[in-house]
Amino acid sequence: MQETRTEDARQAGGTGFRRTRQRAAVLAALQTSADFVSVQELHRVISTGDTTVGLTTVYRTVRELAQAGRIDTIREKDGSRLYRLAVGHRHYLICHRCLRSWPVDSEVVEIWAEAAAEAAGFTSVEHTVELTGVCARCTAESMAERP
Numbered sequence: 001m002q003e004t005r006t007e008d009a010r011q012a013g014g015t016g017f018r019r020t021r022q023r024a025a026v027l028a029a030l031q032t033s034a035d036f037v038s039v040q041e042l043h044r045v046i047s048t049g050d051t052t053v054g055l056t057t058v059y060r061t062v063r064e065l066a067q068a069g070r071i072d073t074i075r076e077k078d079g080s081r082l083y084r085l086a087v088g089h090r091h092y093l094i095c096h097r098c099l100r101s102w103p104v105d106s107e108v109v110e111i112w113a114e115a116a117a118e119a120a121g122f123t124s125v126e127h128t129v130e131l132t133g134v135c136a137r138c139t140a141e142s143m144a145e146r147p
């Protein structure tokens, strides 16, 4: 009995995790495209990776992400919709000496945030992650300044 319940719980968790992975796959595919893309194009990009996601799932996932504000949508003249990663949600490495910033690959943060929120039953979760330090150039300059 105990065993069966454990198995059920694991399967329920697995479904949530699969959804999180589908979202991550869509977000990762969007990160590789600078311009607006169609769902068909997204599906093609995702299908070349390790994750196999059906076209219907991509449609649903894109709609969810658009509702969550993670994706920007535009409508073409012919009525079809195109999507792009929402501007504004990115994570940066910020140098506190020269104050320049570099966008960083943050998929692992997105996956963690989604999973943590979902596990706790939270919705409309937002997060802020900022990495500050000294950039490579400033580090090199400060090394050169040393006697």
Ligand SMILES: [Zn+2]
Pocket (backbone or CB within 6 Å): 095, 096, 097, 098, 099, 100, 134, 135, 136, 137, 138, 139
């Ligand atoms: Zn710097």
Ligand SMILES: [Zn+2]
Pocket (backbone or CB within 6 Å): 089, 090, 091, 106, 109, 110, 127
């Ligand atoms: Zn983030």
